[in-house]
Amino acid sequence: MNYSTAASAALTGRILITIITHANPIGRGPSNYMVHADLSERMDGWREQLWTHQLTPVRFEIACLPFFTYGICYRDVVTIDDQHLVSAVVEKSGHQTLRVALVQHHPDRDQLHEMLHGEVVASGLAHEWLQGTYLSVDLPPGITPDPLAAILSGPAEIGGLFWEVDS
Incomplete structure (x- = not known):
């Protein structure tokens, strides 16, 4: 603005x-x-x-x-x-949404984006990106966030991203 x-x-x-x-x-x-x-x-x-x-x-x-x-x-x-x-x-459909927000000024932001994109594509889960910083992943009924949560935990611990699951 x-x-x-x-x-x-x-x-x-x-x-x-x-x-x-x-x-x-x-x-x-x-x-x-x-x-x-x-x-x-x-x-x-x-x-x-x-x-x-x-x-x-x-x-x-x-x-x-x-x-x-x-x-x-x-x-x-x-x-x-x-x-x-x-x-x-x-x-309610029974779907959940896993959301990830990359930290804009984190020094590993671009590498984290590439890694996450590759992991989500490999998972076969439908997903959307907003401005290369925000990621939403569809978790259909019966699919847990656990495999992606394991991947997200390390980058979250170093302050590279935040994530949550919504239903």
Whole structure:
């Protein structure tokens, strides 16, 4: 954000909206429908754009791996409000999301990215990257995070990354 944009927003009382997008969602299809998840409890004015498949006029199945939205995983079914913001999770899919955030200024960041990318590809698990720094990995029902957790523990101990599992 440049200063003039921030100053203009401050003078008008508006909140700038930052939207996190998914360049390559794992469930991309010809009939995707975009909805937003409100992230303002973590950062004022932030939203995450979620790719979905519309099931009914009011129900949508998540077709991506959320990077920052907690409590929503791949194939969960959600409802939205009149502003296209997620209002509720109405059906859980049983999928979990393993999230990794590489530390931006860590001296081994590029090597960690390459190593993680190779391990995730070798695992055969669907995954998405955001700006080469944030990784979301789909853990379908019955798949544990243990093999990847073992790989992540060393880099986490040296301060190279943070990771979590969400369901």
